[in-house]
Amino acid sequence: MRNVFTWTAIVASLLVMQLAQAASICDIKMGLQTARENLVAMLDAADKAAQEDLKKKVDEASTALETALEAMLGDAKTAEDNKGKLNKFKETWTALKDTREKEIVPAIYAGKKADAKALATGIQAxxxxxxxxxxKELGGDDCKAAK
Incomplete structure (x- = not known):
């Protein structure tokens, strides 16, 4: 029985590693687009339940983006100049996410949509x-259109 669990764990680990290594700039682009679209929708949501549902989608997209980003940064096949661009992306993404989580989302929840929009169209833009x-520099223009 222990061998079955061991083999299951090994296979699961290999699958996770394969998925992580298969990450691309298109995965990052999709995560960014999805997170943004759902945040914008939060601004227009009329009730807290809808806002919470959209926030969950923002968080899921953000996690997908970060997983792909870390996979690309950790992939030995990623060129060093691309790793520099990915690190710049990570730095900018972290700042954007921090502002979103600490300022924009709380403003939306507090009903201060004008304040949230002002932040979104300022430094966040x-x-x-x-x-x-x-x-674009990392080849993201070649991604297939989002479904």
């Missing part, structure tokens, strides 16, 4: 431009 530019 600049950060988003930086992130999209890095995605």
């Amino acid at each position: 600049e950060r988003m431009t930086t992130l999209k530019g890095l995605i």
Whole structure:
């Protein structure tokens, strides 16, 4: 019985490693787009339940983005100049996410949608431009359209 669990654990680990290594800039791009779209939808959501559902989607997309980013950074096949761009992406993403979590989302929950929009169209818009530019430099323009 112990051998079955051992083999199951090994197979599961290999599958996780394979999925992580298969991450691409397109996975990062998709996560960024999905997180942004759901955050914008939160601004328009009329009730707390809808906001909570959208926030869950923002968090899921953010986790997917971060998983792909870490996989690419840890992949020996990723060129060093691309790792530099990915590290810049990570730095900018962290700043964007921190502002989102500490300022924008609380403003939305507090009903201060104008304050949230002001933040989103200020420094966050600049950060988003930086992130999209890095995605483009990393070949993200070649990603298939989001489904």
